[in-house]
Amino acid sequence: MTAIDVQGLSKRMSGFALEQVSFSVPRGYITGLIGPNGAGKSTFIKMLMGMVAPDQGSITIHGERAGIAGAAYRANIGYVSDENIYYDCLSLGQMKEIFKSFYPRWDEEIFKEYLDRFELPVKKKIKDCSKGMKTKFALALAFSHHPDLLIMDEPTAGLDPVFRRELLDLLAEFIQDEKRTVLFSTHLTTDLDKVADYITFIHRGKLVFSETKDEILERHLIVKGSKELLDADTRKEFIGLRETDFGFEGLTADGSRLQSIFGSSALYHQPTLEDIMYYTAKGGKAYA
Amino acid sequence: MHSIGGLVRKDILLIRRFIWLLAIYAIVFSGVVQKDNQTLIYSLFPGLLLILGISSDSQRSAQQFLVSLPVPRNRLVLSKYLSSMIFIVAAVLISTAMNFASDLLYGRPVHLDLMLIAGTFLSMIIFLSIYLPFFYWLGLKGFQVVNVVMMITIMLANGAATWLLTESDSQFLQDRFLAQPGLSWIFLILLTLLASVISYIISCKAYGTRDL
Numbered sequence: 001m002t003a004i005d006v007q008g009l010s011k012r013m014s015g016f017a018l019e020q021v022s023f024s025v026p027r028g029y030i031t032g033l034i035g036p037n038g039a040g041k042s043t044f045i046k047m048l049m050g051m052v053a054p055d056q057g058s059i060t061i062h063g064e065r066a067g068i069a070g071a072a073y074r075a076n077i078g079y080v081s082d083e084n085i086y087y088d089c090l091s092l093g094q095m096k097e098i099f100k101s102f103y104p105r106w107d108e109e110i111f112k113e114y115l116d117r118f119e120l121p122v123k124k125k126i127k128d129c130s131k132g133m134k135t136k137f138a139l140a141l142a143f144s145h146h147p148d149l150l151i152m153d154e155p156t157a158g159l160d161p162v163f164r165r166e167l168l169d170l171l172a173e174f175i176q177d178e179k180r181t182v183l184f185s186t187h188l189t190t191d192l193d194k195v196a197d198y199i200t201f202i203h204r205g206k207l208v209f210s211e212t213k214d215e216i217l218e219r220h221l222i223v224k225g226s227k228e229l230l231d232a233d234t235r236k237e238f239i240g241l242r243e244t245d246f247g248f249e250g251l252t253a254d255g256s257r258l259q260s261i262f263g264s265s266a267l268y269h270q271p272t273l274e275d276i277m278y279y280t281a282k283g284g285k286a287y288a
Numbered sequence: 289m290h291s292i293g294g295l296v297r298k299d300i301l302l303i304r305r306f307i308w309l310l311a312i313y314a315i316v317f318s319g320v321v322q323k324d325n326q327t328l329i330y331s332l333f334p335g336l337l338l339i340l341g342i343s344s345d346s347q348r349s350a351q352q353f354l355v356s357l358p359v360p361r362n363r364l365v366l367s368k369y370l371s372s373m374i375f376i377v378a379a380v381l382i383s384t385a386m387n388f389a390s391d392l393l394y395g396r397p398v399h400l401d402l403m404l405i406a407g408t409f410l411s412m413i414i415f416l417s418i419y420l421p422f423f424y425w426l427g428l429k430g431f432q433v434v435n436v437v438m439m440i441t442i443m444l445a446n447g448a449a450t451w452l453l454t455e456s457d458s459q460f461l462q463d464r465f466l467a468q469p470g471l472s473w474i475f476l477i478l479l480t481l482l483a484s485v486i487s488y489i490i491s492c493k494a495y496g497t498r499d500l
Contacts, residue, residue, distance in 0.1 A: 049356050051500040075358035085353040089305050101294035102357045
């Protein structure tokens, strides 16, 4: 079962284009959305939330058409933006009073628990809060109306390492019933290494892959060897290649194939998500 | 409709931070200070309250918050019209109360100018009907310019209205109006309602497809 279904999504904006992106976010799991700056992650999330209209394609969330035209589907979504979207001049308590009136499943007890857990002073004005506090507040609001889907845009940016770990634990707790889903975009791939089940990678507006994290990590391989191993044919096997005077290091999406080509002449190790993002972003350009 | 109540409450909560500014304006432009021009407050104060009330949602972050709610965009627009109407009513009532206070202060006979109150109310709705479509159409980039233009319009409106009422060419219209005041008021009210409806439709169209 899917929580989010994206079909043929396209959007052209000045200096940027999202092109024919299609993938699904499975229900009951944590999906990480990765990509370099300007890849289209935030634009995609805004399309999910009905802030931006796609030029083509469709998005369905829990079977309902999502986007600018719809609204009711957002009652089941907990949303955390990459920047503060709440009224700076209000206190946390005042903002909560406004927010909760729109969500029938609002749970005041849960909100108070998160306030205590995150150590947020309810009378403090939002403009006087640090970035980390604002993010924690957004998380408290998002969790407190029992959403079925949590959509977060760079939620761990600006958070201290202690709270980042705590947030990742919260996300793991959130999906324990296997009915609730998390989608979050991030640059911090180490966070996804810890909690993500699925990874969707967008680069320059195009979908690179959308698979389980384990499949991605098993399929990809970092290969190191001497320059003599490289020729016109073997270069094509690499997503990204880094050459020096002494040899090369590259990423391939078909590790078993390259292992059969190079055999014991090269060294191999499993990449991290960061390696995959790095080499994909660098592309086939040879560089030192 | 529950969501509209929440949105209107939000607008009222946001205007509270301007309470001292509004109090100063109410005193300065009322008959308490403007002894010889008790009508000034009616043209300036409602306009100021309206602009402050609408400006609280002019930032992109505020618009993103509103659109992320499970509320259709046309309802967001409707709530803005409703809260603006509430601000107009409140402003007219405050203006009237301030002039009452000035009459008592200066030992003048307390009087209620119903024509002025009704005229202010209707003219502010017309003003709102022009202002909000610009707010939704231009977005943040043009909104600052629109705000300045609207503030200048409000400031000049008092003088313009006074000139219009004393200009001999408008005497004919005034005579026709006073000859059948009931029908004239009905006509003006219907015209104002029509302007509001057209304004709402334009605002919904402008906001309905805007990328934020």
